[in-house]
Amino acid sequence: MAITLTKTTAGRTHLHTAIAYDAPGNKFISIQHVWNGIETVHSTEILYAGDGMVLAGDAETQLAPIIQTLDTALRHGTAVLEVITDHVAASHPLTIQRYYSYAGRHLTDSAFNQAMFGHAPALLAATERTRQASYTTSLQHVQNVIDERRAEDERSAARIAQEMKTRAFWIRRHREHLAMARGSRRAGEHNWHAYALNAAAFDRTQAAAIPT
Numbered sequence: 001m002a003i004t005l006t007k008t009t010a011g012r013t014h015l016h017t018a019i020a021y022d023a024p025g026n027k028f029i030s031i032q033h034v035w036n037g038i039e040t041v042h043s044t045e046i047l048y049a050g051d052g053m054v055l056a057g058d059a060e061t062q063l064a065p066i067i068q069t070l071d072t073a074l075r076h077g078t079a080v081l082e083v084i085t086d087h088v089a090a091s092h093p094l095t096i097q098r099y100y101s102y103a104g105r106h107l108t109d110s111a112f113n114q115a116m117f118g119h120a121p122a123l124l125a126a127t128e129r130t131r132q133a134s135y136t137t138s139l140q141h142v143q144n145v146i147d148e149r150r151a152e153d154e155r156s157a158a159r160i161a162q163e164m165k166t167r168a169f170w171i172r173r174h175r176e177h178l179a180m181a182r183g184s185r186r187a188g189e190h191n192w193h194a195y196a197l198n199a200a201a202f203d204r205t206q207a208a209a210i211p212t
Contacts, residue, residue: 011070014099014106015063018083022095024050026086028142033069035077042066048085073101080109084142094139098131170206174199 019027030043044062066081073079079101084094098109107115109131117124163169177199184192 009067009071010074010106011067011072011101014070014101015067015081018081018097018099019046019048020050021097022083022085023087023089023092024048025088028084028086028145029063029066029082031066031069031079031081033073033077033079035072040069042069070101070106074104074106078102082138084138086142086146094142096135096139098135167206170202174202174206177202 015029019029025048027046027048028043029046030041033040042065044066046059046062069079070081081099081101083097085096086094100107100109100112110128113124113127113131117127177195181192181195181199184195
């Protein structure tokens with residue numbers, strides 16, 4: 001599903017800006033809100049295509065809690081919004097943006113640190129070092145998630161490739177397509193013969209496959 005990010009509330013506007021700021025790609029979005037000693041955390045992942053377009057299964061539902069939290073933080077409490085981009089270009093490293101929302105203000109973390117500690121250069125420098133270290137931790141966490149997904153994809157592809165060498169795989173595929181052909185024919189659908197042809201091809205393949 002593709003949706004266009006619209007700007008109807010302050011929280012939505014800030015989230016739109018944060019998502020669109022960097023290049024298209026997978027966006028790992030998280031928000032942490034603290035108010036009256038209660039901490040609320042939301043996170044999601046979307047595919048941003050550029051030009052304000054988000055591609056996802058249900059992007060509105062995914063983004064709604066984050067937008068609501070931003071709107072809440074602008075009235076009371078403090079929220080930290082983080083967006084990490086896994087760029088479309090595989091060679092491009094992950095990038096990160098972080099924002100603070102509080103008392104009607106929405107600032108980058110760098111601007112927030114400057115506003116809070118600009119009067120004390122040594123303290124500001126220490127805070128900036130902490131910020132960069134925190135960036136490294138967040139980026140590594142997301143990189144670990146991405147690496148594990150890729151490893152699982154490779155393991156799954158290897159399992160499927162091995163399974164496709166076995167007779168049981170092709171017998172199962174033959175039976176599945178034979179059943180679909182019969183069901184389509186009973187329903188009067190014109191594509192039943194395509195299923196039947198596939199079933200016949202799978203039957204021929206299984207005869208040459210490794211017995212299991």
